[in-house]
Amino acid sequence: MEVGQLQRSFVEYMASLFREGFLDAQFSQLQQLQDDSNPDFVVEVVSLFFEDSERLLNDLTMALDQPNVEFKQVDAHVHQLKGSSSSVGAQRVKNCCVPFRICCEEQNTEACLRCLQQIKQEYLLVKNKLQTLFELEQQIVASGGAIPMVQ
């Protein structure tokens, strides 16, 4: 695919992610932070987010799997997930955290499990989307093109 086409696909894809609520303005902030001194900043941060989130989701799964669920602990994990997802702009993931915390307060294991399920889904979705986006970027760069700024 020629560069121009790649770039257009990239721009469109990015726009759709925003439109569909996968990403929010915070992601744009990350993009703005990227500069020549940190050319891979966005990828770096998003990778950190992936690692962290997967760890948290595992912890959440284990915590909710206990016979006596420690809701404080669960809440702490969710809180952290909320923080990191909001920092990268993973809006839908962040939005799942709010009801999740309420379920923790109510100490409702069933509801929490449902929330967990949902958040996992959202996470996988956004992960997939972002990875696609990065691949597009790589292709553009490989073709000698510049990454268009989407804003």
Added chain:
Amino acid sequence: MNIGSGSLVGVPSSTSSWKSGDVVSDQFPVGLRVLVVDDDPTCLRILEKMLRNCHYEVTKCNRAEIALSLLRENKNGFDIVISDVHMPDMDGFKLLEHIGLEMDLPVIMMSADDSKDVVMRGVTHGAYDYLIKPVRIEALKNIWQHVVRKKKHDWKDNNFDQSGSMEEGDRQQKLSEDVDYSSSANEGNWKNSKKRKEEEDEADERDDTSTLKKPRVVWSVELHQQFVQAVHQLGIDKAVPKKILELMNVPGLTRENVASHLQKYRLYLRRLSGVSQHQNELNNSFMGRPDATFGAISSLNGLDLQAIAAAGQIPAQSLATLQAAALGRSATKSAISMPLGDQRNLFSFENSKLRFPEGQQQLNNSNKQIDLLHGIPTNMEPKQLASLHHPSQSFVGMNMQVNSTTQHNNSLLMRMSQPQPRAQMLNGANNGSQVSRLPLSMQQSLSSEGIPGAVLAQSGIVDNVRGTVYNPVSQASSMVDFSVDQRQELQSYNFSLGSNSSGMSTLTNRRMLHEEVNSDMKGSRGFPSNYDIFNELHQPKSQNWGLQNVGSTFDSSHHPSIQGTQGVSSQLLLQQGISSTHNSGQNRNDPSGKPMYSNGEESGHSNPMGGPQLNSVGRNMLAVKAERFPDADYQSTFFPEQFGQDDLMSTFLKQQGSVGPVETEFGFDGYTLDNLPV
């Protein structure tokens, strides 16, 4: 904060996003040194990048403990701290308190949690701002305002007691010299803008400029001793910064520095007097809490109480009450009214160091703080002690000195342990500072304790001699315990607790303090060793020194442990804050020397935080003391209990050895057992 009314003259905006008109110089706050703490790696990385984009110097760390050690190691290495609220190893608010007490830096909290109560906690803990995640770069761009604002407040506080107004010239000069955030090129602008500000608003500008980059004065033991001597000479009530400055005759010292130090000292004295009552009890309990509490105590100034309370030890409200009570004056004034940050400031001469037992250094530092507080002569050099001979004043001085020199204190304590001299000293000392001039060694210990001793004398609680003697030691602890043991008649102890700025004179029973103190003291507990003495001393008048405060938990057998535990050279107990080794028993035990020992140390290091050791130690100390004091025969009780001066000394010395700095300071020769009149 609006530094310049209009846009800067010819100031090229380094970053377009800078709010125009608010930047004094085009360069400032470029180069602002920020420490950001967050356990979330994603956020941490983003923040780091954002802050770099703001042209700040960023250091990131993902654990609160690491952050604290970074801050402690580089006392003046950072301008502002940004911390997350929820962290696994330490609560963000706790970190906030620690930083406030030890380093007196502005701290900004942040969290994804925007619920009102959490934000309110930030406010009560003294956070300078609260950011909601996700943090936007615009929010970070303006954090420099907190640095400037704080400096401005500090400046004002420092000069609060000043009789005269600051010399503009000084300020200006200081400003131009100090301000150099990013490059010298800015200085010109800075000055210009400053001048402009002056025209517009002299007062404000002065604050801004002068406080913007004032070099921090390190209140070394010697300096503090000089200060205390000057204060004594003038009379605590008549001591005004200007005169103190003249008496001290230290080149490079400004009235500002003296004023702020004086303020802290007063709080310390006040605390001491108020704390003594409860010291014993408090100390004990306090000591139990090595961390935060101790740290909190260090700055015991009324303000610290706040911190302590914040630490959770005392409910904020009670803290306020305590502070008020402790201070013996309108709580507003010093303690509670002051924002935590300010409070910290009061006694942070180098207290931050003291607080954490991290090492001798710390001890010293903390001792300084504590010293002030309890007057435990942690670091007092033998000579200093000698000079302390004069009554009350000297005592106070001693205490102060002691505190500042945690290390010395230890040595002092050792000395102090000499019961005999103490008795003499004690008697002599009184005056508010009952510092019974114990022989040098004694004095030293007294210093921290001295106050308590002195106080004791006054309040009659202590047998005086004993009280004083012990006080030093316990004082240190008491300082810590200040909040805690207030109840006890420790008043004298209160001194050590540091909260008594009023020091000895206030020893008069700050009962009210004691309550507060007790709670506050939590922090001071760290001091255990020193404070113990205090506490013991303060024990209700009815009691002989013997044991008033001492939770009598200490058992002399502990002594040895204390020292060891202390780890910090502070040898002592004081480590309370530092080391949870509650050897306090030990420290205390040595009324003869150990407690003092520890106290000295403690006071020196007053690491409230470091506390655990101290706390325990302090407690022990107290306990020990209490035991010891039972009879009026101070000396007899004092010394016999002592592990044997020799033992103490050796232990002490050993510790000293580790401490290193302490030795140098005191030149250990002073401590040699020879001196101790056993």
